[in-house]
Amino acid sequence: MRRITETIRQNYDQLSPSERRVAGFIVDHLDDLATYNSVELSRQCDTSKATISRLFRRLGYASFKEAREELRRLRQSGVPMPGPKLQAGGSLIDRHLASELQNLQRVTRLAQSPLLADITEHLADAGRIAVIGFRNSYPVALHLRQQLIQIRSAVQLLPQPGQTLGEELADLTPQDLVVLMAFHRRPAGFKALVRTLIQRQIPVLLLCEQDSGLATLKPNWLLELPLDSVSAFDSYALPMSLVSLISNLLLHHQLDRGRARIEQINQLYEQTEELDLNLNV
Incomplete structure (x- = not known):
């Protein structure tokens, strides 16, 4: 988890607008990310699968699948992984x-x-x-x-x-x-x-x-x-x-x-x- 978020922070200025949109979604949805596939992630971020693949390669992963499996292992091991930001109306509660x-x-x-x-x-x-x-x-x-x-x-x-x-x-x-x-x-x-x-x-x-x-x-x-x-x-x-x-x-x-x-x-x-x-x- 730290690897993904730290790499995003270090490389954010070099990302394209569409890649930044995906990166922001990743940071806000770390806990949910392990449940997505690349098609669902591209749909959530209104971008292409090619952009998803390019971003994760830039972050040091062979593919989105590799990053997703790492997130699953981290979550199963008990590493705290922040979920989405609190929405108005107490939805998180x-x-x-x-x-x-x-x-x-x-x-x-x-x-x-x-x-x-x-x-x-x-x-x-x-x-x-x-x-x-x-x-x-x-x-x-x-x-x-x-x-x-x-x-x-x-x-x-x-x-x-x-x-x-x-x-x-x-x-x-x-x-x-x-x-x-x-x-x-x-x-x-x-x-x-x-x-x-x-x-x-x-x-x-x-x-x-x-x-x-x-x-x-x-x-x-x-x-x-x-x-x-x-x-x-x-x-x-x-x-x-x-x-x-x-x-x-x-x-x-x-x-x-x-x-x-x-x-x-x-x-x-x-x-x-x-x-x-x-x-x-």
Whole structure:
């Protein structure tokens, strides 16, 4: 993405008027560009296919198709790609909300499958649960751990700030469970981590983006979630919604134990005065 926009900026003064028109469209529609073919792009810019081909060669690509494939790879890897400029009337907001609703419909399909029931049972039965999240996945992992720790004991968030994973993983056994959040732009050692866990026969629940290609790692459970949005940044509405759903499923799976633990935690809040629970103020 940076290559295209920087090359356009560097060469803009040398472009013809029709090429400038195409270049402006590219900059304003980076997120959508991967969905066009050369005929559609020429129609959108009211120019010829020859002009499209000439411009992309000037930008350093053999063809528009090569540039389009690069944009697709960037978008799938999680690189923020600005969409079209905001139009009058809040159209971007409407498109954003429609996209969020479409993503959230995935929860309905998941809820109708036996997969979540199996995951819930293992969350209840595991000796320990280690929740791991890297980079953008960390807030989702943190939220899941915060919900689970109110329902059951022995839930860790890894890695701790400034720490490495080796020491933490050494004590995990096949009776435990690792919930691994790995949405887009994963660290270099991610696949080695999954393979290591599987080799040690530690059950792995992997949550990642749709079409991740991570099924080849063969985790025990794989939940691929759409993060689609209408503009530059991924949407984490669905992962957060799924965290809430999984937590509620676990609570109702062991309702008596869960209620007792929640009550115990609330009593500790009162005794330590850690939280202000006075609703009358």
